Amino acid sequence: MATVRYAQAQDIAQIEALELATYAHEGYPKAFFYQALAQWPTGFIVYCEADQVLGYLLAAPGQANEHWIMSVLIAEQARGKGVGKQLMAYYLDGLAANSNEQTQIKLTVAPYNSAAIALYEKFGFKKTDFLPQFLGPDADRILMALQVS
Numbered sequence: 001m002a003t004v005r006y007a008q009a010q011d012i013a014q015i016e017a018l019e020l021a022t023y024a025h026e027g028y029p030k031a032f033f034y035q036a037l038a039q040w041p042t043g044f045i046v047y048c049e050a051d052q053v054l055g056y057l058l059a060a061p062g063q064a065n066e067h068w069i070m071s072v073l074i075a076e077q078a079r080g081k082g083v084g085k086q087l088m089a090y091y092l093d094g095l096a097a098n099s100n101e102q103t104q105i106k107l108t109v110a111p112y113n114s115a116a117i118a119l120y121e122k123f124g125f126k127k128t129d130f131l132p133q134f135l136g137p138d139a140d141r142i143l144m145a146l147q148v149s
């Protein structure tokens, strides 16, 4: 059975494996995920089938009335089946339910990552800036933002 829920400590080994499979040494390390779970439990969401974690989304507060989506990652074999959409919907619904104020959600994405850009545009995110070398010398990013109330 498929489930979307907040992440738990016992998910982290599988999240780390997902991260390694896609990003190798450039992914977030395990210790970061444990720290994220402590700091931002309502921004850390997983998609599971049976006991298998097939995707996660991690978001965190930024400046006042601002949140950042830091990562959305789906296992390669589960991509293109609506998992990313389910994680985004769960996160945005939770944020709307827990906030009375206007909030801006920001994220950055590689300019060539058309699948991710299409996913974010589906939820109303707009491209707002181009950030040269934002993640290092070879890593230009597009800034995208969504205003929610």
Ligand SMILES: CC(C)(COP(=O)(O)OP(=O)(O)OC[C@H]1O[C@@H](n2cnc3c(N)ncnc32)[C@H](O)[C@@H]1OP(=O)(O)O)[C@@H](O)C(=O)NCCC(=O)NCCS
Residues within 6 Å of the ligand: 022, 071, 072, 073, 074, 075, 078, 079, 080, 081, 082, 083, 084, 085, 086, 108, 109, 110, 113, 114, 115, 116, 118, 119, 120, 122
């Ligand atoms: C980008 C990613 C998160 C999308 O998740 P997903 O579960 O595959 O996406 P979904 O199946 O929910 O699709 C959502 C929408 O994204 C778009 N999309 C998904 N895959 C696409 C592809 N290969 N090409 C173009 N658009 C695509 C479609 O608009 C789709 O909506 P639709 O099915 O109603 O047309 C996933 O491919 C992934 O993990 N990629 C590697 C990591 C990554 O790039 N993360 C984002 C970093 S910013």
